[in-house]
Amino acid sequence: MSSKSIIKSKFLTYEQKVIALAREAENSLNVLNISEEVQNFRNEGIICDLFEGNAPYRPRYIVPDYNVFVKNGSSFLGLNPPEDLDELLNDLLILYKHVPSITSFPVFIGRLDELIDPYLENVDDQYAYRAIKRFLLHIDRTISDSFCHANIGPKYLRATKIILEVEKELQNTVPNLTIIIAEDSPKEMIVQALDSAMVASKPSFAHHEIFKGEFGPDYAIASCYNGLYIGGGSYTLTRLNLHFLAKKAKDTSDFLTRWLPLGVDLMIEYMDERVRFLVDESNFLESSFLVKEGLVDKNKFTAMFGMFGLAEAVNLFMSKDERFGHDDSADNLGEKIMDTLDSLVKQHSNPYLKGTNGKYLLHAQVGIDSDKESSPGCRIPIGEEPDILDHIQQASRFHKYFPSGVGDIFQFEPTYRDNIDALYDILKGSFNDGMRYISFYASDSDVVRISGYLVKKSEIEKLRKGQAVLKDTTELGLGAADNLKVMERKIRK
Amino acid sequence: MVMKLEMKINKIINFSSVDGPGNRLVVFFQGCNLNCVYCHNPETIDYNQEGEFISVNQLFERIKKAEKYISGVTFSGGECSLQSDAIFEIGEILKKHGIKLMMDTNFTQPSIIYEKLSSCVDAFIVDMKAYNGNIHKALTGSANNQILKNIQSFYDKIYEVRVVVVPGYNDDFEEIQKILRFLYEIDENIFVKLIKFRPYGVRKPYNDIQIPEDHLMESFISLGHEIGLKNIYYK
Incomplete structure (x- = not known):
């Protein structure tokens, strides 16, 4: 949507227009150093930053420690610690209006x-x-x-x-x-x-x-279901489309040994750059009262490595009768892909991610409205759900990989x-x-x-x-x- | 080694919310000795029409897979008590593993069968179709003397007595009153669930029978309360 069509829209509220226009303004900048390889993967929909914008100026997810606020009040907001229920609820409502995130609203x-x-x-x-x-x-x-x-x-x-x-x-x-x-x-x-x-x-x-x-x-x-430290948050969430990445591979081995490592490398290159700009250049951590007053602390921040389309990636390599969610060998391949992804992501260290010893946390991304061919995270595609007992037991095999949400x-x-x-x-x-x-x-x-x-x-x-x-x-x-x-x-x- | 028995079943449902307390794995046995006009799964009546054989061991494996997710197992049908030998065998295994077992039964078999099963079955869910023998015959094709006797004998093992209210058969005040009074005299605390006849899955021409109105069901509930039943409700 162009700025003009945002302004003229009949179905956006005023508030939605303001936020959309801010996004347009941000996206008019080009401040991130993005390699051609990364850009190609972005263009192909293999790497997707979920509309985080071209110039990150606040962490994607901020998880304030509200206990600190309740205990100390806020000098920036001119609030003393609440003394009764009405004050507490009113003060929290005030604070919520000053907790940003990718959506411009508080996610926690x-x-x-x-x-x-x-x-x-x-x-x-x-x-x-x-x-x-x-x-x-x-x-x-x-x-x-x-x-x-x-x-x-x-x-x-x-x-x-x-x-x-x-x-x-x-x-x-x-x-x-x-x-x-x-x-x-x-x-x-x-x-x-x-x-x-x-x-x-x-x-x-x-x-x-x-x-x-x-x-x-x-x-x-x-946000959706993201596990994060209280008093921290996630600088970014970018996601890797395993389905589209798998389309490039000749076979399972080619995927696991060539394309998946490449996909992870490019994802991390891109995420590192987003985190760097946010921490080093945007001055969020230097200017926000949330940091100054101890509601958030950069030592508790991490960032989330998202993935989706596992089911379709697996199904590409299996025969028609061996569908993800219905067949052991398909599910085993799913686990093998996840084991490989998990270890590749853990090999990398980014010093800005102090909350998690420099590691990105895996996240099973729930999909966005425009996704058509790739299912959320590691979910079994809608329309192919097995009996509920089998479904739950199959899904449970994959939950261990995702501290930051599945x-x-x-x-x-x-x-x-x-x-x-x-x-x-x-x-x-x-x-x-x-x-x-x-x-x-x-x-x-x-x-x-x-x-x-x-x-x-x-x-x-x-x-x-x-x-x-x-x-x-x-x-x-x-x-x-x-x-x-x-x-x-x-x-x- | 002792040969483990086989049973003939129609299907297994891993999770059910309507066959006893909590979540339950339900086994539908193939074959029934009654022929109820309101039967929702008439394909399970004829022993030879459908179904598959499953060994006690195979069934136990199926149950074990679901064990952490269920409050217990319910055997339904068809009429499960017609295959009581196999049920006794699997029942003893379940008991040893602390898995609760209920039987949804028509109580038509000789008392000695239920007596034996009582050692491994935690409770019975019983269908009481009618009090009046003629009405029972019209609804099911069979007499009900043994059923009434078994309800009296095993009432302390009954989780719930279900009465399907079928317009044109057992929905008149007098018959319902007799059913409820019979149950009250056994135990005022017995759980009684009146169920509206519903046409889903029912054979022609019985699927044309009307669904009873709420106010009729409510009047039966009031009647039950007047009689003195403490635990009566409808669905």
Whole structure:
């Protein structure tokens, strides 16, 4: 879209126009040193920076340590530490408007139950419910982007319970919500969360022991489902299209020994350059009050090496009867590709990635609205989903590779609302088999999980008719419905 | 070595949310001795029409794959109790491995069969089609004396009694009252689920039967409460 067509658009809101124009301005610059080889891979859609822009001037994902803010207030914002629930919620809403990201909206707004619970001591349930409801409503209507993510759990606090109740009632797309589930999280909490998921399509479920094993206790789930350090973030996320890369190879061995190493080298060359500009030249870390006041720290930052199209890459090398997700030898090849990718990425060190000892973290990228031929991350293509047990067990084999995010989504018949214990069993089983992150929703819900974010079906229909809608992510949902066929995900009976 | 038995099944569903508590692996056995007008899977009635043989060991392997994901296994059908020898054998293995087992049964077999199975089956889900013998005959083609007797004998092993309300057959006040009173006299706490007849999968001409209205089902629930049943609901 040109600047002129952005300005004249009938279906963009004012806010969406401003953000789109800023992107146009950024993209008029050419400040990155990009080699011809990298540029060729970008042109071919093998390397894709997910519209991060030509001149990175803020980290893609920022994960503030909101505890620091609650404890100290903010001298930049002129706020003292909050003294009661109303002050806390108001101050957080103020702060959110100053937390940038690739979308210009915050992608992480805190472990809300832990932040709120200490302020509930002198407040009755009804008051707390109304205050939290106002707070969450405010977030949905002002942070108009579904990549905004809140976390709750693994403890079942009073605030956890109230947040779940409110979210079930509101059925809003923002914030995206993850509940962290630990070995000792009470069943009652998990059942409440599942019950909410079957109405509001959130929360999603994160396996605490897996994330804790990689990050320690201080991690957050941000944006889609990205594991990152609290007080840090990710400078960039660029993705490698394994499917398109595999098309260049003669056979499996040619792919694994020639093209995959080349793809990784060029990805890293490009990502290193983006990170360098952001850290050394953009002055974000030097100027942002978030850094000065200790809400984020460059020592906790990393960057994410994304991949997608594994299924199609595997299928290119297999016979017609040996499909990824249905056949052991195909799935084994999938694992072999991932093992190779994992070790290639780990061989590289970038001194700017201080949070992860110079290493990029692997990320199973959920796809973008224009993707047609390549499935998200390592997911089995929609339309080819096997029986749910086989599906979960197959997917679980791949979750270990992705500290900075991977997830699978299952759509259920509404009858499951009558037997939430059944979903509890499925969740427990999948965690037992190494599933890192999983989402459930009911086939009759208006709010649906597109890939890593939520959109309302009714809003998609409005947009289809050319009407303006509040959330910029609705447009992504529309594209994903048409291209990724996300509305045709198998319904589990 | 003792030969492990085989059983004839129609299919296995790894996950089901409607066949007992929690998530369950369900095995549908092939062959039934009743011929219910409202049967949703009539292809499982004739033992010879469909199905495949599976050994006890093979079935156990299937169950083990799903074990971490389920609250238990439910044997359904068809009528599973017609293959009670094999069920007893797999049931004993499941018991040894701590895997819960329920049987969704029509309770038509001699009491001694259920007596024996009780050692390895945690609970029965029972279909009670009618109280009146003639109505039962019209609905299923068979008598119900043994069924009623078994419900009385094994009530403390019953997870749930299901009554499908079929317009034109058992949906009159008097018959439902008799069914509910019969169950109440056995145990006021027995779980009773009234289920609306639904035409999906049902053979012609019975698929033309109307689905009962909510208000009719609600009136039966009220009736159950009046009689004194503590756990009655409908679906």
